[in-house]
Amino acid sequence: MRPIKVVIPFKLDCAKSRLSPVLSSAERQDLALAMLEDVIDAVSGLGDVTILLKDPPSEPGTFDRLISRPGASSQIDILDCPLELDPALNLLIEAEVKRGWPSDLLIAMADLPLMSPFDLDGLVRTPGDVVIVPGRGGGTNLILIRDERFRVSYYGLSFLKHIRKAEDLGLSAGIYESFRCGSDVDEPPDLVEALIHGRGRTPGLLKDLGFSLSGDRERARVGWVRGY
């Protein structure tokens, strides 16, 4: 099997803005970092990891903890790139093409705190020039690119856009469906998934922030009253 390089796009500034009804800006940043750490834990067995950072953090040392984790099996690099998601990722893809495409490229979103190494085994075993992992609402939560001609197109219904892009290039598109890879955390009701099914840092942080499982699913989905 070819080596894999993992790329995780990440931004701290205005992170997870759709969670602003229930979390302050600082809390959303903490949550984004906890989810990033859980995603790194899930993917780091696959190969080296590059965090593609939109804005340098205002506080120095923000990522020190992530980069120098004890027992980390893979190298973690941080790459600053102020471009928007698609041009930043496609620039990185083109840089890999210029290097002779030394490894396949797995792009993983940073808001997948349920994801486990087991789920990624299934993804890596799925055939296809590209393998697309659907998220909620037509999104693409992960994409494994095995052919250097492919370029990404996020936003909108990117799941369908990525399938179409592969077809246009004559590439085969594999689909890997997974409950855990498919659970991206964007909106308040999504937090319940992280609390119930999460196994890493994220559920603990949410509990520290005052969230609990009320036992009332409707309320959990809609209201997320925090029990301070």
Added chain:
Amino acid sequence: MRPIKVVIPFKLDCAKSRLSPVLSSAERQDLALAMLEDVIDAVSGLGDVTILLKDPPSEPGTFDRLISRPGASSQIDILDCPLELDPALNLLIEAEVKRGWPSDLLIAMADLPLMSPFDLDGLVRTPGDVVIVPGRGGGTNLILIRDERFRVSYYGLSFLKHIRKAEDLGLSAGIYESFRCGSDVDEPPDLVEALIHGRGRTPGLLKDLGFSLSGDRERARVGWVRGY
């Protein structure tokens, strides 16, 4: 492997009320029936199917099409029971116990239009005295009961409640996680999943009702403007 009897609780009256912002009462009934048919198609390879009906339909013949589908490999029965979900299902479980528990029992929710026979193969192969399939927001979308001592407890965070119930009885609880089994259709944003990933009657019905994929994920999730 022991035979499996599939039970699908269903109601037409006030069906899918949380979709009322985007669908009329009659349209919600049509959608509920389309999803039920897709669920039956997915499960019918496992064994005979019982539709546990809360209220008899006001229009005679509502279920004729479902029961007498061409090529149906399994028998489909309709059982009227005016009780609420938990007592109705537990009464049915107790009736099976009195019959000597001739088969395992799979309870499948009727709003899982993405589910395929492939997903159910994985469920049936999962070990456990009970096997629980999580839905969105802490729900239980399917539960396979292999031990006659188990009783169900839906509503609220039923996924956790079912695990706890198994533990209390000294039973082993398997968890089967699946993107398609985990995608229940309750609220307007869930319709996008049925349109994108559905393969049965449901996506066609939604298109007939005027829904389309706008390409704008945010709008799709929030607004679901129908393009008449």
